[in-house]
Amino acid sequence: MSKLVSSGLSKWFGDLQALADVNLTVEDGEFVALVGPSGCGKTTFLRTVAGLEAADEGAVYLADKKIEGPGRDRGFVFQQDSLLPWRTVMENTVVGLELAGRLDATETARVRKLLELVGLAGFENYHPRQLSGGMRQRVNLARALAIDPKVLLMDEPFSALDAQTREIMQTELQRIWEEGRKTVLFVTHQIDEAVFLADRVLVFARRPGRLLEDIRIDLPRPRNMATKRRPEFVALVDRIWRLIENDVRESVLVEKI
Amino acid sequence: MSGKAQSVVKKQGLAPWQISLLSVTSGLFVWQMISDYVIANPLFLASPLQVVKALMRLIETGELWKHVYTSGIEFFAGYAIAAVIGICVGLLIATSAFAKHWLQPWISGFYATPTVALGPLFILWLGIGVWSKIVIVFLLVVFAVIINTEAGIRSTSERYLEMMRAFGATPRQLFFKVSLPSATPFILAGLKLGIGRGLIGVVVAELFGSRLGLGRLIGASADSFNMPELFAAVSILAASGIAMNSAFAWLEARLVPWTKD
Ligand SMILES: Nc1ncnc2c1ncn2[C@@H]1O[C@H](COP(=O)(O)OP(=O)(O)OP(=O)(O)O)[C@@H](O)[C@H]1O
Ligand SMILES: [Mg+2]
Numbered sequence: 001m002s003k004l005v006s007s008g009l010s011k012w013f014g015d016l017q018a019l020a021d022v023n024l025t026v027e028d029g030e031f032v033a034l035v036g037p038s039g040c041g042k043t044t045f046l047r048t049v050a051g052l053e054a055a056d057e058g059a060v061y062l063a064d065k066k067i068e069g070p071g072r073d074r075g076f077v078f079q080q081d082s083l084l085p086w087r088t089v090m091e092n093t094v095v096g097l098e099l100a101g102r103l104d105a106t107e108t109a110r111v112r113k114l115l116e117l118v119g120l121a122g123f124e125n126y127h128p129r130q131l132s133g134g135m136r137q138r139v140n141l142a143r144a145l146a147i148d149p150k151v152l153l154m155d156e157p158f159s160a161l162d163a164q165t166r167e168i169m170q171t172e173l174q175r176i177w178e179e180g181r182k183t184v185l186f187v188t189h190q191i192d193e194a195v196f197l198a199d200r201v202l203v204f205a206r207r208p209g210r211l212l213e214d215i216r217i218d219l220p221r222p223r224n225m226a227t228k229r230r231p232e233f234v235a236l237v238d239r240i241w242r243l244i245e246n247d248v249r250e251s252v253l254v255e256k257i
Numbered sequence: 258m259s260g261k262a263q264s265v266v267k268k269q270g271l272a273p274w275q276i277s278l279l280s281v282t283s284g285l286f287v288w289q290m291i292s293d294y295v296i297a298n299p300l301f302l303a304s305p306l307q308v309v310k311a312l313m314r315l316i317e318t319g320e321l322w323k324h325v326y327t328s329g330i331e332f333f334a335g336y337a338i339a340a341v342i343g344i345c346v347g348l349l350i351a352t353s354a355f356a357k358h359w360l361q362p363w364i365s366g367f368y369a370t371p372t373v374a375l376g377p378l379f380i381l382w383l384g385i386g387v388w389s390k391i392v393i394v395f396l397l398v399v400f401a402v403i404i405n406t407e408a409g410i411r412s413t414s415e416r417y418l419e420m421m422r423a424f425g426a427t428p429r430q431l432f433f434k435v436s437l438p439s440a441t442p443f444i445l446a447g448l449k450l451g452i453g454r455g456l457i458g459v460v461v462a463e464l465f466g467s468r469l470g471l472g473r474l475i476g477a478s479a480d481s482f483n484m485p486e487l488f489a490a491v492s493i494l495a496a497s498g499i500a501m502n503s504a505f506a507w508l509e510a511r512l513v514p515w516t517k518d
Contacts, residue, residue, distance in 0.1 A: 050423050070423050082420040085515035086438045096424040099434075129515055147424065 002028050002073075002150035004049070004183060008058030011044055017208035018044040021058070024202065024211055026151075029181040033194035033201045037244055037251040041209025042187045046153050049185065050076050062150060072100055075144030077154040081136040083128040089115065089139050090124040096147035111146050117176055118142045134165040141176070151183045159189065167225070170196055174222060195236045196223055203243050206251060213243055303484035308492060311485035320474075325493065327469040328459050331387050335394025336455045340448055343399045347406025347444075352432065357407075368400040373458060376465040390462040390470070397458040398451035405447025409440030442513045449505045456498055 004026040011019040018041040026032050034042045047053040049060050051070040060067045062074070075096070083092045094111050097103045115121060118138040128136055137157055144152055158166045170193055177184060177197075188194050194201045198217050205212040217236060219227055227233055271279070285305045292304035299307060315321035350357040350364075376393055383389040413436045421435055463472025471490045478487035510517070 052419065052423060070425050072425050074423075076420070076423040078416075078420060080416060082416045084417060084435070084438070086441075086513070095421070095434075099421070099424050099426050099430055127515065 002063040002183060003061075004151055004185075005061045006045075006049075006058070007061065009045075009048065009055050009060060010057035011041070011048060011053065012056050019048070020208035020210045022209075022211050024214070026183055026185065026200075029183055031177060031184045031186065031197060031199045033198035034185065034187045034204060035189070035191055035194045035201060035240060035244065036204030036209075036212070037206050037247040038189075039209075039251055040204040040206035040247070042204055043155055044209065045204075046076075046155050046185060046187055049151070050074055050153055072096060072147045073150045075147055075149035075152050077137075077140050077144045077152065077157045079156045079159060081128070081140040083136055083139055083143075085128050088125050088127055089120060089131070092128070092139055093142045093146050095143060100147070111142075114142050114145055117179060118145075119172065132165075133161050134169060137161065137169060138172075141173070145176075145180070145182075149182070151185065154184065154186045156187055156189065158193070166190075166193075171224065173197065178222065191237050191240050192228060192233075195219075195233060195240070196228060201236075201240060203240055205244070206247050215240065299484055300482050301484065303488045307485040308488040311483075312489040312492070315486065315489060321489075321493075323469055324471050324474045324490070327387065327467075327473075328463070328471045331390035331462075331470065332394055332455055332459045334387070335391040335458065336398055336451060338391070339395045339398035339451060339455075340402060342395075343402025343447070343451075344406050344444060346399075347403040347447075348410065348437075350403070351407045351410035351436075351440075364400055364403055367396065368404060372396040373461045376462045379462070380466045385466045385468060390459060390467070393462040394455045394458040397454040401450045401454060402444070402447040405443045405450065406440065409443025409447075410436050412443070413439045442509070442516045445505065445509050445513065449502065452498060452501045452505070456494055460494065 006022050006024050009019055009022040010017065022045065034045065036042055044053060048055055049062075049067065051067050051074070084095070087095070090108075090111070093115060094103055094108065097107050097111070112124070115124060118141055120135065120138050120142065123131070123135065128139070131139070137160075140157065141154075144154075158169050161169060174197060186194070186197060191201075195217055201215045201217060202211060203213040203215065204210065215236070219230070219233060219236075289304050289306065292299075292302045292307075296302045303311070312321070346360065346364075350360055373393060375396075376389075379389040379392050383392065417435050417439065418431055421431055426434065459470065460472035460475065463470040464476045467473045471494055474490045475487055478484070478490065
């Protein structure tokens with residue numbers, strides 16, 4: 001199975017400890033959200049899982065294999081969509097398969113289905129500049145899904161979107177995830193987004209960046225707009241917010257200096 | 258920006274090309290008036306109508322064709338060699354630190370030097386035929402292409418490279434699938450810059466010594482105070498410069514449409 005395990009993970013940038021002894025396990029098919037104040041190492045953690053940063057201590061294991069570098073068993077959805085402007089939607093989506101030399105008629109047909117799944121049927125030949133922000137993030141997601149990864153790594157994928165588009169994308173992501181039930185690590189600043197989407201919310205603290213709390217979200221699925229008004233939902237958001245409140249204040253003040 | 262400019266144009270009820278046409282026509286009209294009534298001396302200034310007549314005469318005698326042909330060969334040969342070598346060297350120094358440090362002093366030096374000034378030297382070495390001109394055009398164009406190509410590769414967005422790395426791209430794939438396409442607008446800009454520089458090279462090199470060519474025609478007309486012919490030759494150079502620049506604009510719109518906004 002493709003369990004993800006972070007064991008004793010630490011990471012320094014010079015004198016700054018970005019991650020301190022992070023231990024956690026993500027089960028196969030679980031949707032896990034990471035929240036925490038700015039600078040607590042969420043991106044660093046995700047990049048380490050992606051193999052874009054090397055661990056200083058400890059390691060991350062995917063399906064019992066130590067992660068040593070980037071690989072196509074992990075799909076990254078970037079905060080800024082990073083779509084290549086000279087490629088069409090289709091060409092952008094298949095880029096991972098193309099790099100692996102795995103692009104053939106069967107795969108192309110599968111990616112076409114995938115674009116349908118993320119709601120982009122008919123836009124295959126558009127260029128990124130012809131798309132709205134929400135559509136670009138859908139391509140960003142489809143590109144990661146196209147390589148059929150074991151784990152989907154998402155770093156604040158909706159933060160550049162307006163509030164309405166964001167709500168829609170949350171519901172859409174849930175729907176897409178229900179189709180494949182991939183393991184997801186989802187970083188966000190929006191606590192209600194984390195609670196809405198995740199099976200578990202991992203709360204990080206800063207200085208040094210570490211795992212503070214692991215909170216199970218047992219709200220029934222599929223969740224919808226009404227879920228966000230349920231008392232359990234509000235109570236969870238409130239509880240997480242109180243966990244990081246002090247840290248967030250501090251980080252905002254520090255950043256102002 | 259451009260949206261605002263367009264709305265202003267709309268209010269005047271004229272298309273952009275109509276405005277440009279109007280501008281050129283009135284410019285020609287003023288020129289004609291000045292040469293008819295202010296400086297009515299063809300030794301100093303030729304009127305547009307005299308220029309057209311001179312042009313017709315040059316076409317009829319077949320003289321123009323010989324000059325255009327010679328200059329054309331010189332320009333295109335020098336330009337084509339410079340484009341190929343410039344792109345290759347630019348790519349090389351953008352990817353190899355050794356090549357970069359080895360070649361950089363020469364490239365910076367030559368780019369900053371007005372190489373046309375070396376024209377007499379090349380004529381001495383290579384004779385007054387086309388080869389000395391080809392070399393001068395080459396030198397004027399090649400460094401602009403090298404510098405732009407290198408800048409293009411170096412300015413590749415780290416975000417794109419990182420994204421491709423996350424998807425497991427090899428260094429080779431990064432180069433061909435990210436750096437090269439993202440450098441294309443820069444390479445085209447370098448080639449475009451080269452057009453003007455190359456045309457200057459042809460004319461100046463021919464003025465230094467030649468038997469045929471538009472530069473030679475300009476020199477000869479100046480010596481005999483034949484202003485209409487001089488202006489005729491200059492007009493042809495201007496027209497070919499404009500034509501090549503428009504061709505590049507067209508090419509840019511097709512090859513690198515993403516840079517337009
Ligand atoms: N490449 C780097 N070099 C030096 N320091 C870095 C680097 N990347 C991150 N850091 C530092 O590590 C700490 C954690 O950064 P990280 O980007 O992981 O935080 P984050 O939780 O994702 O923050 P945000 O919520 O603002 O995105 C920060 O203090 C940051 O300044
Ligand atoms: Mg971050």
